[in-house]
Amino acid sequence: MSLLIDNIGELVTHDPEFGVLLDAALVLDDGRVAWAGPRGLAPAADSSVDAAGGAVIPGFVDSHAHLVFAGDRAAEFAARMAGEPYTGGGIGTTVAATRAASDDELRATVVRLRHEALRQGTTTIEIKSGYGLTVPDEARSLRLAFEVSPETTYLGAHVVPAEYAGRADDYVALVCGAMLDEAAPYARWVDVFCERGAFDADQSRAVLQAGARAGLLPRIHANQLGPGPGVRLAVELGAASADHCTHLSTEDVDALAGSSTVATLLPGAEFSTRSPYPDARRLLDAGVTVALATDCNPGSSYTSSMPLCLALAVREMRMTPAEALWSATAGGARALRRDDVGHLGIGARADVVVLDAPSALHLAYRPGVPLVRHVLHNGVLT
Numbered sequence: 001m002s003l004l005i006d007n008i009g010e011l012v013t014h015d016p017e018f019g020v021l022l023d024a025a026l027v028l029d030d031g032r033v034a035w036a037g038p039r040g041l042a043p044a045a046d047s048s049v050d051a052a053g054g055a056v057i058p059g060f061v062d063s064h065a066h067l068v069f070a071g072d073r074a075a076e077f078a079a080r081m082a083g084e085p086y087t088g089g090g091i092g093t094t095v096a097a098t099r100a101a102s103d104d105e106l107r108a109t110v111v112r113l114r115h116e117a118l119r120q121g122t123t124t125i126e127i128k129s130g131y132g133l134t135v136p137d138e139a140r141s142l143r144l145a146f147e148v149s150p151e152t153t154y155l156g157a158h159v160v161p162a163e164y165a166g167r168a169d170d171y172v173a174l175v176c177g178a179m180l181d182e183a184a185p186y187a188r189w190v191d192v193f194c195e196r197g198a199f200d201a202d203q204s205r206a207v208l209q210a211g212a213r214a215g216l217l218p219r220i221h222a223n224q225l226g227p228g229p230g231v232r233l234a235v236e237l238g239a240a241s242a243d244h245c246t247h248l249s250t251e252d253v254d255a256l257a258g259s260s261t262v263a264t265l266l267p268g269a270e271f272s273t274r275s276p277y278p279d280a281r282r283l284l285d286a287g288v289t290v291a292l293a294t295d296c297n298p299g300s301s302y303t304s305s306m307p308l309c310l311a312l313a314v315r316e317m318r319m320t321p322a323e324a325l326w327s328a329t330a331g332g333a334r335a336l337r338r339d340d341v342g343h344l345g346i347g348a349r350a351d352v353v354v355l356d357a358p359s360a361l362h363l364a365y366r367p368g369v370p371l372v373r374h375v376l377h378n379g380v381l382t
Protein backbone atom coordinates (compact mmCIF):
# COMPACT_ATOMS: atom_id res chain seq x y z
CA MET A 1 0.00 0.00 0.00
CA SER A 2 1.34 3.40 -0.99
CA LEU A 3 0.46 6.69 0.68
CA LEU A 4 0.88 10.25 -0.62
CA ILE A 5 1.48 13.07 1.86
CA ASP A 6 0.48 16.09 -0.17
CA ASN A 7 0.43 19.86 0.31
CA ILE A 8 3.58 19.98 2.45
CA GLY A 9 4.66 23.55 3.22
CA GLU A 10 8.21 22.55 4.19
CA LEU A 11 9.67 19.06 3.89
CA VAL A 12 12.82 18.54 5.99
CA THR A 13 14.48 15.34 4.78
CA HIS A 14 18.02 15.39 6.28
CA ASP A 15 18.97 13.69 3.02
CA PRO A 16 21.74 15.18 0.87
CA GLU A 17 19.76 14.60 -2.34
CA PHE A 18 16.65 16.51 -1.22
CA GLY A 19 17.64 18.79 1.66
CA VAL A 20 14.69 21.03 2.54
CA LEU A 21 11.90 21.18 -0.07
CA LEU A 22 9.14 23.79 -0.13
CA ASP A 23 5.63 23.09 -1.56
CA ALA A 24 6.47 19.42 -1.62
CA ALA A 25 4.98 15.96 -1.52
CA LEU A 26 6.20 12.65 -0.12
CA VAL A 27 5.21 9.13 -1.12
CA LEU A 28 5.52 6.17 1.24
CA ASP A 29 5.29 2.61 0.00
CA ASP A 30 5.50 -0.63 1.93
CA GLY A 31 6.78 1.11 5.06
CA ARG A 32 9.56 2.99 3.26
CA VAL A 33 10.04 6.43 1.66
CA ALA A 34 9.52 5.90 -2.07
CA TRP A 35 9.50 9.42 -3.54
CA ALA A 36 10.03 13.07 -2.54
CA GLY A 37 9.69 16.13 -4.72
CA PRO A 38 7.57 19.10 -5.79
CA ARG A 39 3.80 19.10 -5.32
CA GLY A 40 1.97 18.10 -8.45
CA LEU A 41 4.70 15.78 -9.72
CA ALA A 42 4.12 12.98 -7.23
CA PRO A 43 3.26 9.52 -8.61
CA ALA A 44 -0.19 8.12 -7.94
CA ALA A 45 -0.71 6.41 -4.57
CA ASP A 46 -3.38 4.21 -2.99
CA SER A 47 -4.33 6.81 -0.38
CA SER A 48 -3.34 10.29 0.72
CA VAL A 49 -2.91 12.57 3.73
CA ASP A 50 -3.29 16.35 3.36
CA ALA A 51 -0.52 18.16 5.24
CA ALA A 52 -2.54 21.38 4.80
CA GLY A 53 0.57 23.45 4.24
CA GLY A 54 2.25 22.16 7.38
CA ALA A 55 5.87 21.13 7.75
CA VAL A 56 6.88 17.47 7.54
CA ILE A 57 9.92 16.10 9.38
CA PRO A 58 11.43 12.68 10.11
CA GLY A 59 10.05 11.05 13.24
CA PHE A 60 12.06 11.89 16.35
CA VAL A 61 14.69 9.37 17.48
CA ASP A 62 14.86 9.40 21.29
CA SER A 63 18.09 7.52 21.96
CA HIS A 64 18.00 7.67 25.78
CA ALA A 65 14.99 6.80 27.95
CA HIS A 66 14.28 4.84 31.13
CA LEU A 67 10.66 3.69 30.83
CA VAL A 68 10.56 0.51 32.94
CA PHE A 69 9.76 1.55 36.49
CA ALA A 70 6.98 1.80 39.06
CA GLY A 71 5.84 4.78 41.11
CA ASP A 72 6.97 8.35 40.64
CA ARG A 73 9.13 10.88 42.51
CA ALA A 74 7.00 14.00 42.37
CA ALA A 75 7.75 14.77 46.04
CA GLU A 76 11.50 14.57 45.36
CA PHE A 77 11.03 17.00 42.47
CA ALA A 78 9.14 19.41 44.72
CA ALA A 79 11.90 19.21 47.35
CA ARG A 80 14.54 19.88 44.68
CA MET A 81 12.64 22.88 43.38
CA ALA A 82 12.54 24.08 47.01
CA GLY A 83 16.33 24.08 47.06
CA GLU A 84 17.68 20.59 47.68
CA PRO A 85 20.45 19.50 45.24
CA TYR A 86 20.14 16.48 42.90
CA THR A 87 22.57 13.68 43.81
CA GLY A 88 21.08 10.67 42.03
CA GLY A 89 20.37 9.03 45.41
CA GLY A 90 16.62 8.87 44.79
CA ILE A 91 17.09 6.03 42.31
CA GLY A 92 16.81 3.62 45.26
CA THR A 93 13.18 4.72 45.78
CA THR A 94 12.31 3.70 42.25
CA VAL A 95 14.25 0.43 42.54
CA ALA A 96 12.17 -0.60 45.57
CA ALA A 97 8.89 0.26 43.83
CA THR A 98 9.93 -1.51 40.62
CA ARG A 99 10.90 -4.73 42.38
CA ALA A 100 7.55 -4.75 44.20
CA ALA A 101 5.50 -4.22 41.01
CA SER A 102 3.85 -6.98 38.97
CA ASP A 103 4.74 -7.61 35.34
CA ASP A 104 1.38 -6.18 34.29
CA GLU A 105 1.93 -2.97 36.26
CA LEU A 106 5.37 -2.46 34.71
CA ARG A 107 4.08 -3.33 31.24
CA ALA A 108 1.25 -0.80 31.58
CA THR A 109 3.76 1.97 32.37
CA VAL A 110 6.08 1.07 29.49
CA VAL A 111 3.18 0.96 27.01
CA ARG A 112 1.68 4.20 28.32
CA LEU A 113 4.98 6.11 28.08
CA ARG A 114 5.82 4.63 24.68
CA HIS A 115 2.47 5.88 23.33
CA GLU A 116 2.88 9.23 25.08
CA ALA A 117 6.17 9.65 23.19
CA LEU A 118 4.68 8.47 19.91
CA ARG A 119 1.88 11.05 20.11
CA GLN A 120 4.61 13.70 20.37
CA GLY A 121 6.36 12.43 17.26
CA THR A 122 8.89 9.93 18.64
CA THR A 123 8.93 6.97 16.27
CA THR A 124 12.16 5.35 17.53
CA ILE A 125 12.91 5.09 21.24
CA GLU A 126 15.67 3.44 23.20
CA ILE A 127 14.60 1.94 26.53
CA LYS A 128 16.95 1.02 29.39
CA SER A 129 16.60 -1.34 32.30
CA GLY A 130 18.25 -0.26 35.55
CA TYR A 131 15.52 -0.10 38.20
CA GLY A 132 15.50 -3.84 38.91
CA LEU A 133 19.15 -4.48 39.86
CA THR A 134 18.55 -8.17 40.57
CA VAL A 135 18.96 -10.94 38.00
CA PRO A 136 15.21 -11.58 37.56
CA ASP A 137 14.21 -7.90 37.77
CA GLU A 138 16.74 -6.73 35.16
CA ALA A 139 15.76 -9.60 32.85
CA ARG A 140 12.04 -8.84 33.09
CA SER A 141 12.63 -5.10 32.65
CA LEU A 142 14.36 -5.80 29.35
CA ARG A 143 11.80 -8.39 28.29
CA LEU A 144 9.01 -5.82 28.81
CA ALA A 145 10.99 -3.07 27.05
CA PHE A 146 11.67 -5.39 24.11
CA GLU A 147 7.90 -5.82 23.66
CA VAL A 148 7.64 -2.17 22.54
CA SER A 149 11.08 -1.37 21.05
CA PRO A 150 14.03 -3.21 19.48
CA GLU A 151 16.39 -0.58 20.97
CA THR A 152 16.79 -1.98 24.47
CA THR A 153 19.71 -1.35 26.78
CA TYR A 154 20.98 -3.39 29.71
CA LEU A 155 21.74 -0.94 32.54
CA GLY A 156 22.28 -3.30 35.44
CA ALA A 157 25.14 -0.93 36.35
CA HIS A 158 22.82 2.01 37.09
CA VAL A 159 23.70 2.23 40.79
CA VAL A 160 25.00 -0.21 43.38
CA PRO A 161 21.83 -1.44 45.12
CA ALA A 162 21.52 -0.99 48.88
CA GLU A 163 22.05 -4.69 49.63
CA TYR A 164 25.53 -4.44 48.03
CA ALA A 165 26.55 -1.29 49.97
CA GLY A 166 30.32 -1.42 50.52
CA ARG A 167 30.63 -4.37 48.11
CA ALA A 168 30.53 -2.62 44.76
CA ASP A 169 33.00 -5.02 43.14
CA ASP A 170 30.79 -7.98 44.11
CA TYR A 171 27.86 -6.23 42.43
CA VAL A 172 29.93 -5.53 39.30
CA ALA A 173 30.77 -9.25 39.16
CA LEU A 174 27.04 -10.04 39.21
CA VAL A 175 26.35 -7.44 36.49
CA CYS A 176 29.10 -8.99 34.35
CA GLY A 177 28.02 -12.57 35.09
CA ALA A 178 24.64 -14.11 35.89
CA MET A 179 22.69 -10.88 35.37
CA LEU A 180 24.22 -10.30 31.95
CA ASP A 181 23.45 -13.90 30.92
CA GLU A 182 19.75 -13.42 31.69
CA ALA A 183 19.53 -9.88 30.26
CA ALA A 184 21.45 -10.27 27.01
CA PRO A 185 18.75 -12.11 25.02
CA TYR A 186 16.48 -9.05 25.33
CA ALA A 187 19.09 -6.29 24.90
CA ARG A 188 20.90 -4.69 21.99
CA TRP A 189 23.03 -2.33 24.11
CA VAL A 190 24.97 -2.28 27.38
CA ASP A 191 25.24 0.93 29.43
CA VAL A 192 26.84 2.03 32.71
CA PHE A 193 26.43 5.10 34.96
CA CYS A 194 30.10 6.14 35.13
CA GLU A 195 30.01 8.82 37.81
CA ARG A 196 31.32 9.54 41.29
CA GLY A 197 28.92 7.67 43.62
CA ALA A 198 28.02 5.13 40.93
CA PHE A 199 30.74 3.22 38.99
CA ASP A 200 34.38 4.22 38.46
CA ALA A 201 36.39 3.84 35.25
CA ASP A 202 37.65 0.31 35.95
CA GLN A 203 34.22 -0.96 36.99
CA SER A 204 32.60 0.74 33.98
CA ARG A 205 35.15 -0.74 31.59
CA ALA A 206 34.55 -4.21 33.05
CA VAL A 207 30.78 -3.90 32.59
CA LEU A 208 31.02 -2.67 29.00
CA GLN A 209 33.63 -5.24 27.99
CA ALA A 210 31.58 -8.07 29.51
CA GLY A 211 28.54 -6.78 27.62
CA ALA A 212 30.53 -6.64 24.40
CA ARG A 213 31.61 -10.27 24.87
CA ALA A 214 27.90 -11.15 25.11
CA GLY A 215 27.26 -9.33 21.82
CA LEU A 216 25.94 -6.06 23.24
CA LEU A 217 27.10 -2.67 21.95
CA PRO A 218 28.40 -0.12 24.50
CA ARG A 219 27.06 3.32 25.45
CA ILE A 220 27.78 5.31 28.63
CA HIS A 221 26.18 7.75 31.07
CA ALA A 222 29.20 10.09 31.23
CA ASN A 223 30.18 13.36 32.88
CA GLN A 224 26.68 14.31 34.06
CA LEU A 225 27.20 15.48 37.63
CA GLY A 226 30.89 16.38 37.46
CA PRO A 227 34.12 15.86 35.52
CA GLY A 228 35.23 12.26 35.15
CA PRO A 229 36.57 9.47 32.96
CA GLY A 230 33.29 8.51 31.26
CA VAL A 231 33.68 10.35 27.96
CA ARG A 232 37.24 9.17 27.39
CA LEU A 233 36.23 5.61 28.28
CA ALA A 234 33.40 5.85 25.72
CA VAL A 235 35.88 6.88 23.03
CA GLU A 236 38.42 4.25 24.12
CA LEU A 237 35.83 1.48 23.78
CA GLY A 238 34.28 2.82 20.57
CA ALA A 239 30.92 3.36 22.28
CA ALA A 240 28.10 4.54 20.04
CA SER A 241 27.31 7.37 22.42
CA ALA A 242 28.47 9.22 25.52
CA ASP A 243 25.34 10.56 27.18
CA HIS A 244 24.93 13.78 29.24
CA CYS A 245 28.40 15.33 28.56
CA THR A 246 27.61 18.22 30.89
CA HIS A 247 31.06 18.61 32.51
CA LEU A 248 33.74 18.26 29.81
CA SER A 249 37.45 19.07 29.74
CA THR A 250 39.24 20.17 26.57
CA GLU A 251 40.64 16.63 26.33
CA ASP A 252 37.12 15.21 26.48
CA VAL A 253 35.93 17.44 23.65
CA ASP A 254 39.01 16.63 21.54
CA ALA A 255 38.51 12.91 22.14
CA LEU A 256 34.89 13.08 21.01
CA ALA A 257 35.78 15.17 17.95
CA GLY A 258 38.32 12.59 16.83
CA SER A 259 35.95 9.64 17.28
CA SER A 260 32.74 8.09 15.99
CA THR A 261 31.16 8.41 19.45
CA VAL A 262 28.11 10.68 19.49
CA ALA A 263 27.64 13.18 22.33
CA THR A 264 24.02 12.76 23.41
CA LEU A 265 22.75 15.78 25.31
CA LEU A 266 19.76 15.47 27.64
CA PRO A 267 18.55 18.98 28.50
CA GLY A 268 15.43 17.65 30.23
CA ALA A 269 17.72 16.49 33.04
CA GLU A 270 19.30 19.92 33.54
CA PHE A 271 15.87 21.55 33.28
CA SER A 272 14.34 19.22 35.89
CA THR A 273 17.30 19.36 38.30
CA ARG A 274 17.92 23.09 37.81
CA SER A 275 21.51 22.40 36.77
CA PRO A 276 23.81 24.10 34.25
CA TYR A 277 23.21 22.91 30.67
CA PRO A 278 25.92 21.19 28.59
CA ASP A 279 27.76 23.42 26.14
CA ALA A 280 26.35 22.20 22.83
CA ARG A 281 27.92 25.08 20.91
CA ARG A 282 31.42 24.07 22.04
CA LEU A 283 30.82 20.48 20.90
CA LEU A 284 29.36 21.45 17.53
CA ASP A 285 32.12 23.95 16.84
CA ALA A 286 34.69 21.23 17.60
CA GLY A 287 33.06 18.94 15.04
CA VAL A 288 31.44 16.50 17.49
CA THR A 289 28.25 14.71 16.35
CA VAL A 290 25.51 15.76 18.78
CA ALA A 291 22.22 13.98 19.53
CA LEU A 292 19.34 15.19 21.67
CA ALA A 293 17.25 12.82 23.77
CA THR A 294 14.79 13.03 26.67
CA ASP A 295 16.39 10.87 29.41
CA CYS A 296 12.73 10.19 30.32
CA ASN A 297 12.83 8.78 33.87
CA PRO A 298 10.85 9.34 37.07
CA GLY A 299 13.67 11.09 38.96
CA SER A 300 15.71 13.60 37.01
CA SER A 301 13.75 14.14 33.78
CA TYR A 302 10.16 12.97 33.67
CA THR A 303 9.42 14.21 30.17
CA SER A 304 8.84 12.16 27.02
CA SER A 305 8.74 15.30 24.87
CA MET A 306 11.38 15.60 22.17
CA PRO A 307 9.89 19.00 21.11
CA LEU A 308 10.56 20.30 24.64
CA CYS A 309 14.17 19.06 24.52
CA LEU A 310 14.62 20.62 21.10
CA ALA A 311 13.30 23.97 22.34
CA LEU A 312 15.59 23.83 25.41
CA ALA A 313 18.58 23.05 23.18
CA VAL A 314 17.89 26.13 21.09
CA ARG A 315 17.08 28.49 23.95
CA GLU A 316 19.54 27.28 26.59
CA MET A 317 22.31 25.49 24.67
CA ARG A 318 22.77 27.81 21.69
CA MET A 319 21.94 25.28 19.02
CA THR A 320 20.25 26.68 15.92
CA PRO A 321 16.72 25.36 15.31
CA ALA A 322 18.02 23.39 12.29
CA GLU A 323 20.88 21.87 14.32
CA ALA A 324 18.51 20.92 17.14
CA LEU A 325 16.06 19.24 14.74
CA TRP A 326 18.91 17.31 13.09
CA SER A 327 20.22 16.20 16.50
CA ALA A 328 16.73 15.09 17.62
CA THR A 329 16.30 12.92 14.52
CA ALA A 330 19.43 12.07 12.50
CA GLY A 331 21.69 12.61 15.53
CA GLY A 332 19.66 10.14 17.59
CA ALA A 333 19.88 7.67 14.72
CA ARG A 334 23.70 7.99 14.74
CA ALA A 335 23.69 7.42 18.50
CA LEU A 336 21.81 4.16 17.86
CA ARG A 337 23.94 3.26 14.83
CA ARG A 338 20.85 3.28 12.63
CA ASP A 339 20.85 4.51 9.02
CA ASP A 340 17.18 3.72 8.28
CA VAL A 341 15.65 6.34 10.62
CA GLY A 342 16.18 10.03 11.37
CA HIS A 343 15.95 11.06 7.70
CA LEU A 344 13.51 10.85 4.79
CA GLY A 345 15.79 9.79 1.94
CA ILE A 346 14.61 7.13 -0.50
CA GLY A 347 14.40 3.79 1.27
CA ALA A 348 14.29 5.29 4.77
CA ARG A 349 11.77 3.84 7.18
CA ALA A 350 8.44 5.64 6.72
CA ASP A 351 8.54 7.33 10.14
CA VAL A 352 7.11 10.78 9.47
CA VAL A 353 5.69 13.65 11.51
CA VAL A 354 3.27 16.21 10.03
CA LEU A 355 3.32 19.46 11.99
CA ASP A 356 0.53 21.93 12.59
CA ALA A 357 2.95 24.73 11.66
CA PRO A 358 4.31 26.05 8.36
CA SER A 359 7.95 25.30 9.22
CA ALA A 360 9.94 23.11 11.59
CA LEU A 361 11.35 26.30 13.13
CA HIS A 362 8.07 26.54 15.03
CA LEU A 363 9.09 23.59 17.24
CA ALA A 364 11.51 25.90 19.06
CA TYR A 365 9.65 29.14 18.34
CA ARG A 366 6.40 27.90 19.95
CA PRO A 367 7.62 25.91 22.98
CA GLY A 368 5.07 23.84 24.85
CA VAL A 369 2.49 23.99 22.04
CA PRO A 370 1.29 20.60 20.72
CA LEU A 371 2.31 21.05 17.08
CA VAL A 372 2.35 17.36 16.10
CA ARG A 373 -0.73 16.82 13.88
CA HIS A 374 -0.05 13.36 12.42
CA VAL A 375 2.50 10.65 13.15
CA LEU A 376 3.20 7.87 10.65
CA HIS A 377 5.11 4.91 12.05
CA ASN A 378 6.31 2.34 9.50
CA GLY A 379 4.06 4.12 7.01
CA VAL A 380 0.94 3.71 9.13
CA LEU A 381 -0.99 6.61 10.65
CA THR A 382 -0.94 6.16 14.43
Ligand SMILES: [Zn+2]
Pocket: 064, 066, 221, 295, 297
Ligand atom coordinates in the same frame (compact mmCIF):
# COMPACT_ATOMS: atom_id res chain seq x y z
ZN1 LIG B 1 19.78 8.24 31.75
